[in-house]
Amino acid sequence: DGMALAWAVAERIIQMKTRTLFATHFHQLTDMASQFHGVKNVHTLAKESGNTIIFLHKVVDGGTDKSYGIHVAALAGVPEPIVKRANQILQKIESENRVAVGESIPDFKATEQVSLESLVIEDPLVEKLRQMDLERTTPIDALLELKEMQEEAKRRKD
The missing domain is CATH 1.10.1200 (Non-ribosomal Peptide Synthetase Peptidyl Carrier Protein; Chain A)
Incomplete structure (x- = not known):
């Protein structure tokens, strides 16, 4: 439903003819460029080397099928067990190309749970x-x- 909401918001922005930079991780929204006048896809370049990603801070034309959300979460200090679990879930989703609502993701171990206290970043x-x-x-x-x-x-x- 998040993708549907993002699509509807983008449509409304297009109808209003508002100049907007619309950043999203929903790759399906790149299709809007072929369906609506005035919509253009761009993305930022990144270089992958093994498990390392280097953000090149360069904007280029076109959409991309790459997403670095989990990597960025790790850089932002999200606890390692959550990053690890997110990678497991991503692999499951990519291998099946979907996970039905309510469907469990296998291999979850209760010992991998992280308390909310570990998410607090001391200031x-x-x-x-x-x-x-x-x-x-x-x-x-x-x-x-x-x-x-x-x-x-x-x-x-x-």
């Missing part, structure tokens, strides 16, 4: 807040500390 700013002793901090010191933390958060955004 030094949050840790700094936890460590502050507000009972023993003067209002001006607390305000100065807050200003320093705000500046750090702004630097991260830039």
